Amino acid sequence: MNPIIEFQNYSFKYRSQQEPTLRDINLKIYPGEKVLIVGPSGSGKSTLASCLNGLVPFSYPGENSGTLTVGGKDPAKTGIFGMSKTVGTVLQDTDGQFIGMTVAEDVAFALENDCVPQDQMFDLVDQVAQVVDIKNLLHHVPTELSGGQKQRVSMAGVMVDDVDILLFDEPLANLDPATGKRAIDLIDRIQKEKKKTVVIIEHRLEDVLYRDVDRIIVVGEGRIVADETPDKLLSTNVLAEQGIREPLYITALKHAGCVIDEKSHPSHIESMDLQPYKESLKTWFENVALPEKKKETEAALEILNLDFSYVTGNPVLSGIHFRINRGEMLSIVGKNGAGKSTLSGLICGFNNPDRGQILLRGEDIGSKSIKERGEIIGLVMQNPNQMISKPMIFDEVALGLRVRGVPEEEVKERVFETLKICGLYPFRNWPVSALSFGQKKRVTIASILVMNPEVLILDEPTAGQDYHHYTEIMEFLKELNEKQGITILMITHDMHLMLEYTDRAIVIADGKLIADDTPARVLTDEATADRAYLKKTSLYDLAVRCGIEDASGLTERFIHYERQVRSRG
Amino acid sequence: MARLLTYAEKDTWIHRLSGVTKMIFFLLWSIVGMITYDTRVLVVMLLISLVVFKISKTEWKQVGTVFLFILFFLVFNLVVIFLFSPYEGEKIYGQRTDLFHLFGNYYVTKEQLFYELNIMLKYFTVIPVVLMFMVTTNPSEFAASLNRIGISYNVGYSIAIALRYVPDVQADFTKIRHAQEARGIEMSKKASLFNRLKSMAAIIFPLIFSSMDRIDVVSNAMELRGFGKNKKRTWYAGRPLKRNDYFVLIFVVVFCAAALIITFLDGSRFYNPFS
16 A cells, blocks of 8 residues: 655755754655654644645745655645645634634635535535534534534534545644543544544644554654554653653553553553553552642632623523632633633623622622732733733833832832743843743733732643643742742643642532532542543543552542652752 | 624524625715715615614614714714814805804804704714624625625635624733733723723734734635635625615615705705705
8 A cells, every 4th residue: 555645854944944843754654544743842743744734835935855745746836725635634723713604604615715516515514514513503603612613613624625634733732621532532433434544733642542543653853753553652761751741641650660561552541451560550559658738728819609690691600619728729620611711700800790709818809990909819811912012021021010100110120020030031121022932921920920919810821832831831830839929720621730730629610610629539530520521530540440449549649749750850 | 792893693684685785785875975965865864774774673782882983083073173164054055144152263153053964964874874784794695795796705705704803803802901901001981091092002912913823823724725726716605686685776776866866956065955
C-alpha cells in the first residue's frame, strides 16, 4: 500500500524566522490510519499540520526543502483550495471558524463554494448532519451551541466535502473532559465507518488515548523524536523528556518504582495488565505520606444562598452557598455553561443576584459598585487580549492606579514592585506586543495585582497552554498564593489543574452547587463527576484494578508526592 | 437575549421578503425622503413607515438605544441649524413672521419652525425603515440576493459576515467593559461625559485586538473550505423573488415617482403653506 501522506527529508523555515521550524522530517502515514501527533508548543507540530492543508506556504509563507506528497499531490503546488478536497481541517478555535449564520449554512459552506445546486445541498447537509448527530440543530446559531455541539458542526463542515484525510488541530482545547471524551469517540467512529485517515494534533495525550490510535508521533524542536505504537511509547521516557504529560496512571506507576513493559499494553488503563505492578503500587501507597490538613482560617469570601437569573423564571444559579477562607487556592469546576462565569460576574458586581448575599470579610458588598469591588477582588479574564489596553507594559500595569489618582511617584514604585514579583521587571520598558501569550497573561495578572487585591479570580488561567506554559503559570500563581497570601479562585474545567494545584473544588452543575470537597474525592466520585461533565481520573481505575480500596486516598497521595517532586525541582 | 440591531427571526411577510427587495425599498425611500421637503409627501411617508414598522413586529429593545442615539443627533442638528442660519425659513418661503425674540440677533420665526419641522419629519420617515431593514433581513439571504442581482459575492459575503459578527463583537464589548470597570475605569453615569469618552479607549483597543484575532481565524477557515475558488457560488440560504417581492417593488417605484412629481409640481422642493 502506498502512503497517503509522505514527508521525505522535509524542512521548512518561516519567512519571519531565522531558524527552520521543521528539520529533516521523514514520515509516512497510510490510508485508514489514525495518527496522533504530540509535542510541546513551539515544537513544530502545528506547522507540520499546516503543511498538510496548504496553509504552509500559502497563508504562512516560507521556504521548504525535501518533498511532501498528500493524496498524490504536492500541497505547495496544489494550493489551499486544491488541498481542501483531500484534507478536511478542524481548527482549534471552534468558535472562530464558524462562518454561516446557522448550523446548516455553516455545514454547507464548502458546497456553496463548489457551486453545488441548492436542492442537492439540502440533501448532502442532511446526510452529514445525520452522521455527526446534529440534525435537530440545523437552524440554530452556531455560537449559541455547547462546546461539544460546536465541534460536531465543524466536523460536519469538513465532512460534506468527502475528504480522505481528517486533520484535527487540538480538538480538545476548549472542551470539558466529558465532552472531550465524546469527541474522541465520535472521531473514532467516523474513522472506522467512513474509512478515513485521521491525524490528530493534541497535547492532552491521555484523553486522546481514550480510543485506540495506531501510532503516536512525538515532535520536539522541529524533528520527529519518536514514531511508535502507544504501548511502545508509554514504556519509554520520551514523553517526559519532551515535556509532555504522560497519562496519570503511568506517572503513578513510575513513582511507585515500576518499569512499564510494552507487553502489559499500557495504552488503556481499563485493559492494561496490572499484575506485574500491583505489589509495588500497594507498597508505595502504604509508605507515602498524606498531606497535612490545612487549618480553617477566617473567611475571605462568603456566598450565602445566592439565586440569579437573566430572564425571570429561568434560573442560572440557585441556592449557591459556600465559604472561601483566606489564603486558600480553590477551583470552581463544572461543564461549559453551568454558570461558573456567571458566578464570578456576580462576585465582581457585573450583575446583581436576585436573592442572597455576598460577604467579603463578613461585610455585605451588595451595594458596592464594580469599581469599588475591583479594589479588593481582582478578575483576570481568559484571553489577555481582552484586557490589555495600553501599548506599553508599564502603562498597562499602572492603569488601575492612575485612574484612582495615586500620585505618580507611588505608581512607579508599586508598578516596579509588582513587575518584579511577576518576573516582568526586565521587560518594564517593552511594548506589550513583543511578549508571548504566557507573558501577556502575566501582564494582565500584574495589572490586577498592583492594586493589592485580597482575592484573585482567574477565568481558565491555562486554557490552550501546553504543559510547559501551564506549569509556568500555575507555579507562579502558587507562589503568589503562598508568599503574598492572596486568596485565589480559579474557574476551570481542567482536571489536572484542580487536582495538582487546588486544595478544594466547588462543583457546579445546572446552576446548583453539587459538591464542595477535595479534588481527589470529587474526581473519584462517579456520580459527581458525571453530573458536572468531569471525567473520573484514571488513578481511580488504577486503584480499583490494583485492589486499593481507598481510591481518593491514592489520588491524594499521588498529588502530594507530585507536588514534593516538583518543589524539589 | 435580543441583541441590538441584529437580525431576529420572526414570521411576518416583511421577514419573508427577499433582502434585495428590502434594500431597494430602503434605498429609494431614503433618497426620496432626502430630496423632498414637501410636507404633505413627508407626512404620508411617515405614516407608511410607522405602519410598516408596526407590521414587522420590531420591538423597542431591539432598536431603542440606536433610536435614542439618532434622536440625539436630530436635536443637535436642529439646534445647530437654528444657531447658524436662523432665517433659513425666510429665505425659502419668502416671508417672515416673528414669533418672539430670543437674544441678540436671534428671533424665532414661524417659517424657521416650519422648515425645521420638515427636517424632523425627514428623519422620522427614514429612521423606522433603516432600523427595520437591519432587524428583518437575514444577512446570508441578503448576500445571496445581492449576488443574484449581479453584485460580486465577495461584496455580499463581506456585508453578511460583518452583520453576522455584530453580536459577537457586542458580547466581547460587554466582557471587556466589565473587566475594565473592575480595574477602576468608571464607565457608568457617575463619570462625566468627557471622561467616559476618554475611557472608551480602554475598551476600543482590546476590542480591536481581539477582533483582529477573530478575523485571522475566520479568513483561514474560509479559505480552507474553498471560499473564493470559483467566480460563482451557490447559496444555501438563497430564495428566489416571490409575488410579494414584485408587489413591494412595484409599489415603491410608483410611490417614489408620484412623490417626486408632487414635490416638484410647483417648481421647488418645498411645500409653501404661507403663500
